[in-house]
Amino acid sequence: MSRPAIAVSGLGLLTPAGIGVDAAWAGVLDGKSTAATSEPLAGLPVDFCCSLPPFDPADVLGRRTAHRLDRSSQLAVIAAGQALRDAGLEPGAWDGARVGVVIGCGVGASHTWETQGRRLHEFGPRRVSPLLLPMIGPSTPAGEVALATGARGPSLATGTACASGATAIVVARDLLASRQCDVVIAGGTEACNTPLIVTGLAQLGALSARCDDPAAASRPFDAARDGFVLGEAAAILILERAEDTIGRGHRPRAVLAGCGSTTDAYHPTTPHPEGRGIQAAMHSALADAELDGGDIGYVNAHGTSTRLNDTVEAHTLRTVLPHGPAVSSTKGVLGHSLGATGAVEAALTVLSIQHSLIPPTANLENPDPGIDLNLVTKTAAEQRVAAALSNSFGFGGHNVVLAFRTP
Template sequence: MTGTRQQPATATARLGPVPGQELTKRPEIAVTGLGMLTPAGTDVETTWHGVCDGTPTAATFDRLAGLPVDFCCSIPSFDADAAIGRRTARRLDRSTQLVIAAAKQALNDAGLDPNTWDSARVAVITGIALGASHTWENQHDILRDRGPKQVSPLMITMIGPSAVAGEVALACRAHGPSLMTATACASGATAISLGRDLLATGQCDIVIAGGTESCATPLIVTGLAQLGALSRRCDDPAAASRPFDQARDGFVLGEAAAVLILERAKDARARGHRPRALLAGCGSTTDAHHPTAPHPEGRGAKEAMRLTLADADLSHHDVAYVNAHGTSTLLNDAVEADVIRTLLPRGPLVTSTKGVLGHSLGATGAVEAALTVLSVQHSLVPPTANLESPDFGCDLNFVTKAAESRRIEAALSNSFGFGGHNVVLAFRAP
């Protein structure tokens, strides 16, 4: 890496300004609404209280019985029929059901009504990592056991990644740009970053941005276990996800969906809506080092954090809190800890919410962005569950045991994915 400032990688994906629009000063971008479904709860407040309580959600899962890893973090009591309507739910994969429900929550939180807005000025950007795993495996089993005539005629429209953004747009009557992002475990954060760009360039006035994943299926769990990525602590699932701890042995798979409503701050103020937080900066890089392992020196992650700080006009003194990617894997946690310690030597508070929620892959960047927004809003940092003895080299200012009150003017949310994808988001108090 050179010492010169570079533009974020996401800049190459920007769609360009509206002709004649002045872009010399980027507008402030506000987070005006949140929606979440996670293993800690099926709405924002329940999830927030669960994460702040610090109680892990990992438990054995019937569908994984007999596998080397038979536990995960699943969403409790999600009623898709009630959340999005039976006719809609029956033709969608679970991952799509979840993100539509999250989008509806977020729009309600933002005080926005699809019946009254200019739908051509509303964009949808959603992230996913592995896609419609439930539908893939279920329909394969039907083909094998019952024959081709029993395969659903809706299968193709259920499994296409683009269907996720398309179905959210359909449910929310959004006719602006819509697209999917697939940057592995950074997908949700990438969606938010690109949403910021669409607003800054005048392509739209409202962005429904987020991520989703539901893939606790036998094949996916087996594949991740074979890769060596998952914890094997089957005798004590609740203690399995332990970010930055000496005894960590892999991540715990989770499912989730989260959506952030993004608007230009001046537009939110004009309609009398106070933002939860401001999206102050974004930075994206790629390691180009290994299919699954991070660069051993964290070069891409460091650069993404540097770019984000510069983009947000923040110094290391300004950052009070980092929501770490913190997967509970040996390599990721060690590298990330070194990156945070190097770039933020004043020792901001650090936590990983994966100790409670597990790792929801394509959704995790959006979930953790939403939780970072809530930390900024409520001046409260959740604890890192199961962090009892920080590993050598992971000597950061971790929040453990109980949530910690702290005024947070600026915070970072880190997302790092397989393939070397690095995305960092900065949030400020409004």
């Protein structure tokens, strides 16, 4: 039996460029960085990040629910609600036992960890919240989305560092292809713009130190890049078998055509210098999608704005896709949201296919002369995209490539 086509029937997005799909997409197309100094990071060697526009989660979730959730779970639940409305699905009208949830998260509930840790240190154990453990579990975002939507099928958490959100989409595809589920709510969430996490990444040498000009700090593929900018975000994709989506009269935004997942097994934080794992993941995604490299019109690159990662990815893209498709990295606008970024960029790739628009790479003023790619800069490019790839790579050597095509 041939594998069923998997449709992306709905999207939900909360990003530093905007809350909601339309606002986030417009901000990404505008191509202006969202990085800015952050009061909670004042006094640190890196005192800036990409934060969501101000909003009160309690306005959406209610005060009681918002109070018992870490910010990462709040964002996941809100994005899931957006995505279900976009898909035209009503949780009360479905068989919840046939609905799954898969949510990726790379770091987890850092706001809660740090807040409660300070309480213990400053005021003693009686001031630590009794909700601490339910708030910080890696499976909490998935469980809370299931609770909010009545999804009673598999509820899973994926943890592959900065590829976690993309891995969630791979797992969701498998649940649908095996017919264990009819609908899967899949994506990623991350909200760790906190002093300890920022300090740890700075100590690792991963972050840009351009504190005098945060808006110019995230510059993927640029010769002057010096590290990434941490961001927060959540993205949810509603995935169904295409036959079911069309059967209920809903037009898919795109089709998830193929997936490729590999591990470098090379170094805890550094990619293989020849990009072997990345190449294997790209070839696997293309084969799974029954596409040739020449079919790809656009690649939403992982493009972190770090010296080595951008170089290795660029070399790999030239090797696997020598015809030179359009390439851009949306991290120039949004920063790097770690475990959420794979889902965010998958959603943006879907929107590129749907709207025939390729977002620009912010701050790409002087491309690295060693990087030979067809980079989209300055303004969005109007181009029909029949098929595209979304690349996600993470610490631990995790590589995930998703292939999308027109419905």
